[in-house]
Amino acid sequence: MTTPVAITFDAPDLDGLGQRKGRIALICDGAAPATPAARRIDRQMRGGLARVLASDAWGKVKPGETLELAFPAGLAADALQLVRLPKKASAAEARKAGGAIGRALTEAPLLVLAEGHRSAAELSFGLAARAYDFTPHKSGEKKAPGAVTLAVTAPEAIAAEAAPLAALAEGIFFTRDLVNEPANILTTHDFAARLAAMHELGLNVEILEEDQLTRLGMGALLGVGQGSESPSKVVVMEWRGGGDEPPLALVGKGVVFDTGGISIKPAGGMEEMTMDMGGAGVVAGVMRTLALRKARANVVGLVGLVENMPDGRAQRPGDVVRTMKGDTVEVINTDAEGRLVLADVIWYAQDRFQPSGIIDLATLTGAIIVALGHEHTGVFSNDDAFCDSFLAAAKAEGEGAWRMPMGDAYDAKLKSRIADMMNIGGRDGGAITAAQFIRRFVKDGMPWIHLDIAGTALLKSDSTLAPKGATGWGVLALNRLIRDKYEVK
Known part of the structure; x- marks a missing residue:
């Protein structure tokens, strides 16, 4: 059977963000970098993140939606996906945000920076659910999605909260x-x-x-x-x-x-x-x-x-x-x-x-x-x-x-x-x-x-x-x- 994408829960490693290959999804809200990861990325981008978050384009993004920056200056990542998710987001909004990340999943490794967000487990469920792809009858090389890491401040607690959602x-x-x-x-x-x-x-x-x-x-x-x-x-x-x-x-x-x-x-x-x-x-x-x-x-x-x-x-x-x-x-x-x-x-x-x-x-x-x-x-x-x-x-x-x-x-x-x-x-x-x-x-x-x-x-x-x-x-x-x-x- 098709198995959900494996998600690893880990503590954030902010020091290596600038050199991180693959894709980065940053959970954020508002018009300024507000989390430790966001501030670190903004410094790597020489204020570029702050300018994006203050732009009209970001202002039109609703909870659960995303804005993607390809090959962001100052980062080694292929793409930086900004995911709007308020701190008090509903489970539906968190799943929608995860779904937006899962829809864009590729064979490149993905780091999701959720840090202390209280809806991180629901976010992981949305990501896994939307990443589904039915391919057993397609010929040719099948490209499996890259490794997915969810960076959170309490990885063991979030992993335990996400376990029944993984069964779902x-x-x-x-x-x-x-x-x-x-x-x-x-x-x-x-x-x-x-x-x-x-x-x-x-x-x-x-x-x-x-x-x-x-x-x-x-x-x-x-x-x-x-x-x-x-x-x-x-x-x-x-x-x-x-x-x-x-x-x-x-x-x-x-x-x-x-x-x-x-x-x-x-x-x-x-x-x-x-x-x-x-x-x-x-x-x-x-x-x-x-x-x-x-x-x-x-x-x-x-x-x-x-x-x-x-x-x-x-x-x-x-x-x-x-x-x-x-x-x-x-x-x-x-x-x-x-x-x-x-x-x-x-x-x-x-x-x-x-x-x-x-x-x-x-x-x-x-x-x-x-x-x-x-x-x-x-x-x-x-x-x-x-x-x-x-x-x-x-x-x-x-x-x-x-x-x-x-x-x-x-x-x-x-x-x-x-x-x-x-x-x-x-x-x-x-x-x-x-x-x-x-x-x-x-x-x-x-x-x-x-x-x-x-x-x-x-x-x-x-x-x-x-x-x-x-x-x-x-x-x-x-x-x-x-x-x-x-x-x-």
Whole structure:
């Protein structure tokens, strides 16, 4: 997997700044050199830094943004990157500043002069997160980023503060790798194998094969994958760090490729359907993070891995499938397959684990993109307190999330003439009727949240903490929710 750039925490060595090769990033604020490192650099530049900090160009730089000086006079460095970050910066501003540094990372060594800044650990996380680059399928010489040193006045304390953030970065990178991986590589076999390898981190991982799923009665999930050469699977990942408390269950849609099945999608843009396993990818990334940071919580992650392909055995519009719950579903559109996968896995999670709550994640509907664009994930829930806790966690981590309405009136659109329900309810309110469908498989009294990440799992342009492509949205928010609400204190 892609590993985050290694960051060394060390005490500042101001005497050698003038001779330092590579790149230097200087954390500063205001219109004059205010830190020991800034004053030393200003002397090396014969007042050049002071003139830049007093200029209109620097005055237009906002917190978290940078101004770069190439080959600064008086320094041996290739570039001096000035990073505006107030002393009382928020975590979001510190991560943004780190992201700006990470975006400009090259193969040259980098020295980040943060000294006594209280947000140095958050800065390091932003740097690591934005430095992600998915390159396993690019030929030619791959240039690894140069060594990164974060110079701070209390390196051991900052390193300790940054350790759980490093676990977060690795979890996010794991999710991004899975979502970015092409479907001829990330088959259901390969996906399951990557998850099974996490037993080395302390996770208990179990893979349920098709014969087991048949005995369990998962007809909805198996129907989705019956047209593919890749067998359908359910992978269960358990992290037991919280004593005897019932676990929180995370359930992810893992459609490794979605052609739409017999209701085939248009050719344009279909290549992006390699990301239709994004929900499962986020669940995997969260579980990896929890294991790496030894979270004091009980969490179980379950993912349904299938491929939705059209062939002579594929599910047809008009077919009726029986879910593990026992309800029957008339399949009107085979491209509304994710909810069928989630229905069976959610029911299994409740039957086996009796969780304290369930959160499912899926790149489920284009309708949520129409409603919210790519800035917010759609949030649906049957429990106000549970939902509010998640929304607070997402807000604290800067991950956009917006609660959507639900209601019995939408259920009428799912009524079937020949089965207990249809799998779609028409174009209007499509994201809501999808959530209403899933809700039917949540037992009475079970707190539940459904996250439709179709618009946030993968972006066509870069963002503050991610390059173009997979974002890893959700790992931060779910980890924060677990830390704040479920960990044993």
